Amino acid sequence: AQKITQTQPGMFVQEKEAVTLDCTYDTSDPSYGLFWYKQPSSGEMIFLIYQGSYDQQNATEGRYSLNFQKARKSANLVISASQLGDSAMYFCAMRAGSGGGADGLTFGKGTHLIIQP
């Protein structure tokens, strides 16, 4: 069974500070992908960043980076220089399987991030 754990239900951060959102995962499959999505109050799911289990380097996308620690099974999202527009729910998700399986994503319960001016 696959599981995603996000231990921070909510976070308050001052604008311009860096933010780390925690995510741990559990799977016995050697092949998996890890994702972070942002869900603003308007409701859409916005893809932020992806890390494959075989990727040697941590993924980066602009102000977003994924701190991938395979041995600890953690995939924390780091947002540098936070902005007011970063206020939203953030979901960590995983997709695991071998042999080309096409199952969907397993999501964590999310972290509600609020950026304060």
Added chain:
Amino acid sequence: NAGVTQTPKFRVLKTGQSMTLLCAQDMNHEYMYWYRQDPGMGLRLIHYSVGEGTTAKGEVPDGYNVSRLKKQNFLLGLESAAPSQTSVYFCASSYRGLAGARGETQYFGPGTRLLVL
């Protein structure tokens, strides 16, 4: 490119009524998914499709049916709506399905809010 679109955006049903949610993508993606999101939770997979003419059950398939007659469209049907199906429904698509490989990233539509009275 419109990406992933969903119709309708919002719908109110009475218990026992039926309806179909339409998902369309213009990215030539092979894989498509339907999820539901309930308050305070991440998304859960209802059904998915690995290609035109194929469908498969996800984590919470009861009470729903799907069809993929055309590659770009994925329909979700509720034959007899129940209050427990009140939720936000998201459609997603991805280029490929191999876990841990680039191209498995799922891109989401804007969602459909469904209220069953």
